Structure formats: C-alpha cells, structure tokens
Amino acid sequence: MSAHVAVIMGGWSAEREVSLVSGAAASKALASRGYRVTEIDADRDLSRRLVELKPDVVFNALHGRWGEDGCIQGILEVLEIPYTHSGVMASAVAMNKPMAKRVVAQAGVPVAEDKVVASADLFIADPLPRPYVVKPLDEGSSVGVVILKPGDNSFGPDVDGPWRQNDQVMVERYIAGRELTCAVIGDRATRGVTELRPKRGFYDYEAKYSDGVTEHVIPAPVPDTIYERVRALALAAHNALGCRGVSRSDFRYDDTEGGTGELILLEVNTQPGMTPLSLVPEMAAHEGMSFEDLVVWMVEDASCRR
Known part of the structure; x- marks a missing residue:
C-alpha cells in the first residue's frame, strides 16, 4: 500500500498564495509517483483534521509565520507525525532574523551589522x-x-x-553588489549557486514570485573562490541552525567598483518555495534531480525520522 502524505498548504500568513502554489506542485509530483495524497488548506482546526486523517507523513508546504516558525512543527511533534523540513527549534530560530544571525555568526558565517x-x-x-x-x-x-x-x-x-x-x-x-543563493539538500550544498538579477528594485516578494521580473543565472558567474565559499557557508549556516531536509541560504557579494569584496549571509530559508519559479527545484535540476525526485526525497527523508 502506498504511503499517505498530507500536504499542508495555504494557511493564514502573508505568504498564503505562494504556499498554495507550492503545495499544489508538491501534491501533483507525489501523486505521479504513486503516493496517496490529501491536500489540507491549513486553518486553526488543523490538529483535529490530522488526527482524523492519520497520514503517514506530512509535506509541510506552508511559508511564513505559523507554518515556518516552529508552530506547526510543534503540533506535528505532539501528534507524532513525521514531517518535511526542519524541526521546532531550527524553524523558530531561523525565522527570527536577529537570533539566527547570532547563531550562524558563532559558526563563522559573516553577517551584516x-x-x-x-x-x-x-x-x-x-x-x-x-x-x-x-x-x-x-x-x-x-x-x-x-x-x-x-x-x-x-x-x-x-x-x-x-x-x-x-x-x-x-x-x-545595506550590502551593495550581487545577490547569490545556494541550497542544502540533506547533508550537502547543491553544486549550483544562482545569481539573482531583479529587473527592477531588489529581490523582494514580487521579484521572487512574479514571472519575468527576475533573471536566474546558474551557475553564478563569480570567481571560483566565491562560488565555493557560498556553498561552504550555506552548509555551515544550515548545520549551525540545526536544519534538516532542505534549506536555502541567500547572500550578498559586494564586487562593486571600490567595494568591500565581502560575502555576507542575508538569511536562511528553512522552507523554500516549491513553485515553478522557485530556486531550490531549479538548483536540484541543475544537478540532474527532477522536481518529482526532489519532492519524493523530502518525503522519504522525513519518513526516516518516524
């Protein structure tokens, strides 16, 4: 019998619409690989619905507050249901920007004042x-x-x-220069580092999720030493925060004329988007891992922690 996966999506954060797209994409991928999938648009009655459904594992496609900050993770821990992405502590700390910066800085990851x-x-x-x-x-x-x-x-x-x-x-x-990002899948940084080139403004919410607003350049055209340092720092930040499954770390690299040359971590995303415009699926594809393979890996990785 195929495993029953509950895909939690939507919710009530500022990132609800993006979460719905992530959840729908993950559901479709899992169903195509033979999993029994139930989609849940999360509300404040989520615990009861999970008790009734009794899924084998949860794919957490929520983004933002309440879904990415340890709250939902705590519910799933109490219900003893395995779930994708990071646990309670890592989720809570990574979501609190000042606290996350203090933790990764102790591991030697450079951050801005x-x-x-x-x-x-x-x-x-x-x-x-x-x-x-x-x-x-x-x-x-x-x-x-x-x-x-x-x-x-x-x-x-x-x-x-x-x-x-x-x-x-x-x-x-503020750190001038280029925006770079790298994912961690399991215990390794992806070989693909991406440069993000917004066509206007900076890499804000609209630039992340509006088609055609940002150019993704992979592999990023930066010196090899910077490229490999991004990968090393992404893994160091992931480990320092205690992340698991998949994460994505965003950086600024100041290569402007007369600039500092510094490479600075902006933040670690413990539940990166899984939309058609999202970066982690793109970086996985760069090394031959299809979207379906990535989603299945995330579910199987979570199942191992039952």
Missing part, C-alpha cells in the same frame, strides 16, 4: 548610517523589507512598511 529598534524610533533618528535595510523580525520571502537610502524622505508612520505592522523591527547595514 544590525540593531533591533522600536518602530516608532525610526522616525526620530536613523539608527544606522544610510543606506540601511528595515526588516520585520520574523517574516520570510522579503515580506515587508524596505531599503532606506540617503535623502529618501518618502517614509513615515503613515507610509506602508514593516513599522506599521510591528512594534519592533530589525535595521541592517
């Missing part, structure tokens, strides 16, 4: 020299990220930004 400040204080004085980046403490997919540049006065308490939804925000030194 930052401060956690009260949102109201942003409008009294700049907490860092401009340019700097303002981020919610615990959102994914660049939700709510704003870059404040010198002379930019187009923000305030009435302008949309992370300061309107959060009492506290993280401000971080």
Whole structure:
C-alpha cells in the first residue's frame, strides 16, 4: 500500500498564495509517483483534521509565520507525525532574523551589522548610517523589507512598511553588489549557486514570485573562490541552525567598483518555495534531480525520522 502524505498548504500568513502554489506542485509530483495524497488548506482546526486523517507523513508546504516558525512543527511533534523540513527549534530560530544571525555568526558565517529598534524610533533618528535595510523580525520571502537610502524622505508612520505592522523591527547595514543563493539538500550544498538579477528594485516578494521580473543565472558567474565559499557557508549556516531536509541560504557579494569584496549571509530559508519559479527545484535540476525526485526525497527523508 502506498504511503499517505498530507500536504499542508495555504494557511493564514502573508505568504498564503505562494504556499498554495507550492503545495499544489508538491501534491501533483507525489501523486505521479504513486503516493496517496490529501491536500489540507491549513486553518486553526488543523490538529483535529490530522488526527482524523492519520497520514503517514506530512509535506509541510506552508511559508511564513505559523507554518515556518516552529508552530506547526510543534503540533506535528505532539501528534507524532513525521514531517518535511526542519524541526521546532531550527524553524523558530531561523525565522527570527536577529537570533539566527547570532547563531550562524558563532559558526563563522559573516553577517551584516544590525540593531533591533522600536518602530516608532525610526522616525526620530536613523539608527544606522544610510543606506540601511528595515526588516520585520520574523517574516520570510522579503515580506515587508524596505531599503532606506540617503535623502529618501518618502517614509513615515503613515507610509506602508514593516513599522506599521510591528512594534519592533530589525535595521541592517545595506550590502551593495550581487545577490547569490545556494541550497542544502540533506547533508550537502547543491553544486549550483544562482545569481539573482531583479529587473527592477531588489529581490523582494514580487521579484521572487512574479514571472519575468527576475533573471536566474546558474551557475553564478563569480570567481571560483566565491562560488565555493557560498556553498561552504550555506552548509555551515544550515548545520549551525540545526536544519534538516532542505534549506536555502541567500547572500550578498559586494564586487562593486571600490567595494568591500565581502560575502555576507542575508538569511536562511528553512522552507523554500516549491513553485515553478522557485530556486531550490531549479538548483536540484541543475544537478540532474527532477522536481518529482526532489519532492519524493523530502518525503522519504522525513519518513526516516518516524
């Protein structure tokens, strides 16, 4: 009898729509390989539905708060249902940007200087020299990220930004240069490192999930030493946080004229997107692993932890 996989998707975070696409793609891939699949659009009655369904394993396709930050993982631990991606602690720490940076920095992974400040204080004085980046403490997919540049006065308490939804925000030194990303699958970094080239602005939520807005260049055209360091740092960050299954780490590489030449970790994504535009399936394909193979590997990897 084929294994019964419950694919949890949707939910109520800011990344609901992307999660629905990830979940649908994973469901289709698993069904094509003979798994019995039940799709669940997660709501606050999720525990009861899982008890009734009794799946063998859960494919967690949720993104953002409540699905990626240890909350759902805790429910699945209590119910003793194996699940894909990282566990409670790694999920919670990785989702909290300041905490994650402290942990990976202890493992020798370079991160940008930052401060956690009260949102109201942003409008009294700049907490860092401009340019700097303002981020919610615990959102994914660049939700709510704003870059404040010198002379930019187009923000305030009435302008949309992370300061309107959060009492506290993280401000971080802006790193010029290229955006690079690398996945970890199991205990190894993918051979493919990707450069992301947004056609406008920066690699924000729209750039991640809108077709044609960002060019993906794989393998990234950077010096071999930088390429291999990205791979090594992605694996180091994955291990430092205690991630498992699949993760993706995003970096900035400052190769601008007169720049610092530094390579800086931006964040670790413990549940990367699985949409047609997503990076991890693309990096897996670069080394001959189909989308179906990747999804099946994730489910089998989770099943081994029963």
